[in-house]
Amino acid sequence: MNGMGRRGLLFGGAAAGAGVLLAGCTSNESNDGDGDGDTGANNQAANNDEPGPAVTIGFAGPQADHGWLNAINEEARRRADEYEDVTLEITEGSNDTAQQIGQIESLVNSGVDVLVVLPADGRSLTQAALSAMNAGIPVINLDRVFDTPQAYRCWIGGDNYGMGLNAGHYIGERLKDVDGAKVVELSGPDNLELTVQRTQGFDDALANYPNIEKVARQAADFTVESGQSVMSGLLQAQPEFHAIWNHDDDQGVGAERAIDQAGRDEFFMVGGAGSLHAMEQIQADNGVLKATVLYPPTMAASAIDLARAVGQAKGVGGLAEFEIPSSITLYSAVVTKDNVEQYLPTGFN
Amino acid sequence: MTTGATQEPTSTASLDKASPPGEPPQTSHADAASNGRPKLVLGKLFDLHTVSLLGVLAVLCLIGGITQGDKFLTTSNLQLVLVQASVIGVVTVGMTFVMIGGGIDLSVGAIVALASVWCTTVATQDFGIGGIIFCALAVGLGCGLVNGVLISYGPMVPFVATLAMMVSARGLALEITGGSTQMVTVDSVLDLGRRDSYIFGIPPLVIMFAVITVLGWVLLNRTTFGRRTVAIGGNPEAARLAGIAVKRQRLMLYALSGLCCGIAAFMLVVLSGSGQNTNGNLYELNAIAAAIIGGTLLTGGRGTIIGSVLGVMVFTTITNLFVLNNLESAFQQIATGAIIVAAVLLQRRSASQQP
Numbered sequence: 001m002n003g004m005g006r007r008g009l010l011f012g013g014a015a016a017g018a019g020v021l022l023a024g025c026t027s028n029e030s031n032d033g034d035g036d037g038d039t040g041a042n043n044q045a046a047n048n049d050e051p052g053p054a055v056t057i058g059f060a061g062p063q064a065d066h067g068w069l070n071a072i073n074e075e076a077r078r079r080a081d082e083y084e085d086v087t088l089e090i091t092e093g094s095n096d097t098a099q100q101i102g103q104i105e106s107l108v109n110s111g112v113d114v115l116v117v118l119p120a121d122g123r124s125l126t127q128a129a130l131s132a133m134n135a136g137i138p139v140i141n142l143d144r145v146f147d148t149p150q151a152y153r154c155w156i157g158g159d160n161y162g163m164g165l166n167a168g169h170y171i172g173e174r175l176k177d178v179d180g181a182k183v184v185e186l187s188g189p190d191n192l193e194l195t196v197q198r199t200q201g202f203d204d205a206l207a208n209y210p211n212i213e214k215v216a217r218q219a220a221d222f223t224v225e226s227g228q229s230v231m232s233g234l235l236q237a238q239p240e241f242h243a244i245w246n247h248d249d250d251q252g253v254g255a256e257r258a259i260d261q262a263g264r265d266e267f268f269m270v271g272g273a274g275s276l277h278a279m280e281q282i283q284a285d286n287g288v289l290k291a292t293v294l295y296p297p298t299m300a301a302s303a304i305d306l307a308r309a310v311g312q313a314k315g316v317g318g319l320a321e322f323e324i325p326s327s328i329t330l331y332s333a334v335v336t337k338d339n340v341e342q343y344l345p346t347g348f349n
Numbered sequence: 350m351t352t353g354a355t356q357e358p359t360s361t362a363s364l365d366k367a368s369p370p371g372e373p374p375q376t377s378h379a380d381a382a383s384n385g386r387p388k389l390v391l392g393k394l395f396d397l398h399t400v401s402l403l404g405v406l407a408v409l410c411l412i413g414g415i416t417q418g419d420k421f422l423t424t425s426n427l428q429l430v431l432v433q434a435s436v437i438g439v440v441t442v443g444m445t446f447v448m449i450g451g452g453i454d455l456s457v458g459a460i461v462a463l464a465s466v467w468c469t470t471v472a473t474q475d476f477g478i479g480g481i482i483f484c485a486l487a488v489g490l491g492c493g494l495v496n497g498v499l500i501s502y503g504p505m506v507p508f509v510a511t512l513a514m515m516v517s518a519r520g521l522a523l524e525i526t527g528g529s530t531q532m533v534t535v536d537s538v539l540d541l542g543r544r545d546s547y548i549f550g551i552p553p554l555v556i557m558f559a560v561i562t563v564l565g566w567v568l569l570n571r572t573t574f575g576r577r578t579v580a581i582g583g584n585p586e587a588a589r590l591a592g593i594a595v596k597r598q599r600l601m602l603y604a605l606s607g608l609c610c611g612i613a614a615f616m617l618v619v620l621s622g623s624g625q626n627t628n629g630n631l632y633e634l635n636a637i638a639a640a641i642i643g644g645t646l647l648t649g650g651r652g653t654i655i656g657s658v659l660g661v662m663v664f665t666t667i668t669n670l671f672v673l674n675n676l677e678s679a680f681q682q683i684a685t686g687a688i689i690v691a692a693v694l695l696q697r698r699s700a701s702q703q704p
Contacts, residue, residue: 018487025484026525027472063523065626070528190678219678223627224530228620229433233672236426237417250625253530257622261542262425277532349529 055311056087057304058107060100061118061142063093066222067250068273071297071348072118072142079301086308095120101128108132114307118142118300126151138310142303149326153310156303156328158295160197163332167245167270167293168205170334174268175212175242182241184234184267185217186227186255188248195219198247198272215241220251227254235262242267249275249292256281259288274335276347283340291336298346299330398644401695402659405688409666417673426669428552434665435558436461436616437635438658442565443609444636445657449569450602451582451649452507456496456514457610457636461629463518464488464614469531469624478537485615486608492518493607497600504596511603515633522626531624541619554616561612566654578602582649638685639664642692663688 057080064070073093080088089112091103100120105128107115115132119125122144129139129151141152149155175181185202188195199217206212218234220226227250234244235258246252249271259265271278271292281289306324309315315322335343413421420426440457447454467473468484476483492514499510533539540546541553548556569575580588581595589595610629617628639660645652664685671681 019491022467022484022487022491025467025473025476025480026470028470028525028527028531064528065523067529216675218672218675221630223630224621224623224625225617225628225630229668230672232429232433233669236429236669237420237673237675239420250530253532253623254621257542257620260539260622261544263544275530277530349527 051083051085052308052312052314054085054087055114055308056089056112057114057116057307057311058104058110058112059088059090059116059304060103060107061091061093062100062120063095065095067275067348068295068297069093069118072300074348075297075300076116076304079304083304083308085312086304088304097121097124100125104128104132108135108137112137113311114138114140116140116142116300116303116307119144119146122146138307140303140307140310143299154306154324154326154328156299156306157330158299159329159332160194160295161201162329163247163272163293163295164198164201164203164245165205166201166332166334167272167291168202169208170291170293170336171243171245171270172205172209172212176209178242179211181209181212181243182215182238183212184238184241184244185214186231186234186244186246186251187217187219188251189221190219195247202245220248220254222248222251224250224254224257227251228258229254231255231258232262235259235264240266243270244268245270245272247272249273249278252278252289256287256289264288270334274343274347276344276349279335279340279344279347282335282337283344285337291334293332293334294343294346295332296330296346297348302328302330396644396653398656399653399659402643402656402663402692405663405692406659406666409663409670413666413670413673416670420673421670424550426673428547428550428555430662430665430669431555431558432552432620433668434661435552435554436613436620437632437639437665438558438661439561439609439613439616440629440632441636441639441657441661442561442654443606444633445640445643445645445652445654446565446569446578447507447602447606448637448640448645448647449582449649449652450578450599451585452500452599452602453511453637453647454496454603454606455508455511455633456492456518457606458629458632459515459518459522460489460492460607460610461614461617461632462626463492463522463525464611465618465624465628466522466525466531466626467624468614469533469618470525471531474533474535478535481533481535481538481618482615485618486611489611489614490604490608493604493610494600496607497603500603501596501600507603519626522628526624526626528626533618533622533624538619539622542622554619557612557616561609562654562658569654574598574601579650582646582651584650635664638689642689660692663692 059076061072062069064073077088077090080086089107091107094100097120104117115137117129117139126147129146132139133151138153139151141155143157145155145157146152171183183206185199187199206214216234216238218230220230231254244267246255246269252271265288267288268290269288271289272295274292274294274296278289278292281287282291309324316324440461444454444457464485467488468481473480473484496511496514499505500507503510546553569578577593577598580593581598585595618624640652640657641647642663643653643656643660645657667684668681
């Protein structure tokens with residue numbers, strides 16, 4: 001028993017020590033001060049800058065479980081902070097439909113003037129948005145679209161088809177003088193509508209270049225791990241090709257590792273979404289990543305702008321109309337070494 | 350407590366339990382071996398499950414050779430398949446112990462995620478590769494211990510306790526990363542995944558996988574720990590009556606599984622060069638599926654490390670075949686499901702034909 005006690009004490013002590021050491025290891029603050037910082041700062045002037053009547057904006061979004069959604073929340077917060085006349089009520093993100101419906105209802109009950117909603121699933125939140133609209137609260141629908149236009153005053157979101165289109169045109173232009181050019185596609189999960197649209201756009205663009213053949217397409221699932229795994233298989237399957245389009249920069253981190261591990265560099269890669277890491281790689285220009293097509297999280301900042309404009313009954317600065325448009329599709333710009341400096345501040349972690 | 354005292358009643362008891370009403374009695378080599386008869390050791394290495402799995406693998410290789418001979422049957426592809434199998438393989442070794450012990454661990458994927466995220470924070474990376482390894486192993490072991498304590502002394506049903514761990518570890522991983530991908534900046538870690546560091550053509554990750562497999566085999570087949578694991582999985586009450594500290598044994602099994610997850614997390618960090626809260630997605634299901642087609646019983650008391658590792662190899666080879674042939678991932682999921690069903694049916698049949 002005595003022996004056990006001593007052993008227990010020893011083990012306990014070691015465990016406690018390990019615990020203390022571990023607890024110190026959760027920090028993500030960089031010591032040398034060049035850490036994440038103000039990555040999303042968008043210096044573009046806000047529209048209608050002159051202060052107007054006070055507006056309270058309610059914001060409900062999904063759980064920020066990856067970089068892009070995290071940037072969405074950040075962009076919304078930062079934009080709201082820039083306006084003295086805007087109060088932002090932001091709910092804890094959730095992927096649960098029932099919970100998000102509850103959040104929208106409680107925002108309505110607390111008397112917000114305008115709602116900005118990025119639904120976890122557009123279809124299942126349509127009713128909640130409809131009842132908010134019926135209660136006289138305009139809804140700005142962010143990115144994932146509701147089932148009916150009656151459920152929102154304005155929809156603003158990215159262009160998945162355009163992403164594929166622009167990626168295809170960029171690759172096509174670079175390869176138009178190469179005979180028998182081979183292109184590979186590393187797509188997102190096949191069960192998402194957006195993946196289908198991105199691939200459709202890509203194929204439509206490539207159809208303009210008869211010398212280019214898409215030799216392979218494989219789906220990863222937006223995670224680093226799947227990107228590494230699928231990309232290493234693709235590299236094995238295709239001993240030589242000229243270009244690859246990867247739908248998502250998060251899985252691109254894994255793809256990059258697979259390329260590095262295989263020691264391949266005969267092709268160039270185009271990414272998707274526009275993460276900070278991807279833009280830094282494009283700027284450094286020492287790897288295969290030469291471009292990324294944007295799916296800009298700044299749309300959340302624009303949604304705040306639109307919500308404020310609706311709340312103050314203004315139009316969009318620079319447009320002739322007295323009201324904001326009913327739908328805005330963002331452009332998926334191609335970020336290359338030439339213009340990366342301009343877009344770098346919008347890159348997300 | 351002597352091992353001799355534990356063995357006799359235990360194996361009888363597990364025999365009783367392994368014959369559910371309406372089914373032919375299942376006498377397995379694992380049960381027989383726990384009687385301590387050494388002549389069955391070789392038989393255990395190459396039992397029917399193992400042979401049938403080797404057959405499946407051979408068929409898959411044949412398909413690969415026919416459809417993509419120039420790409421499939423190459424050194425680089427063999428290296429690739431083994432590397433892809435290594436991370437989930439280590440997790441499966443730990444899972445096999447838990448399942449033989451009559452439990453289940455749903456939290457392995459989440460623990461891999463948490464450990465990989467924890468060991469790639471900026472603060473941890475300041476300590477270099479040593480800090481990363483320590484953090485990964487300590488987080489894995491710690492989570493496993495929590496599971497074990499909840500299950501043994503809670504006492505909670507393993508399904509519930511590890512489900513709780515699964516949810517909360519993922520939550521903590523998300524909290525630490527804030528959803529972003531944490532890049533590894535320590536060169537010695539990144540180098541481990543590169544071609545230059547292959548030793549005689551064998552990737553370091555594969556060596557780690559092999560070492561864990563061998564250690565797992567020895568632990569299960571050559572130590573008291575292994576025999577106790579089989580005993581408490583076969584019939585915990587008989588094992589308790591035989592003087593085995595069932596609770597402590599269970600605790601150690603979950604700790605072992607957690608430790609394996611920690612090791613796998615480090616390997617995944619090497620492989621992907623980053624830590625992300627989505628890491629280890631669906632590992633629990635993949636590991637359980639691999640163990641099951643490897644001949645491990647969901648009810649406990651039987652299973653082999655070699656079977657589980659072969660199960661992992663089957664799944665990884667299927668993935669490889671699909672990517673090489675540029676087939677859609679939807680078909681891959683269908684094929685994987687079909688193989689699970691086929692393998693289990695095959696084993697049921699071969700088990701009932703044993704004397």
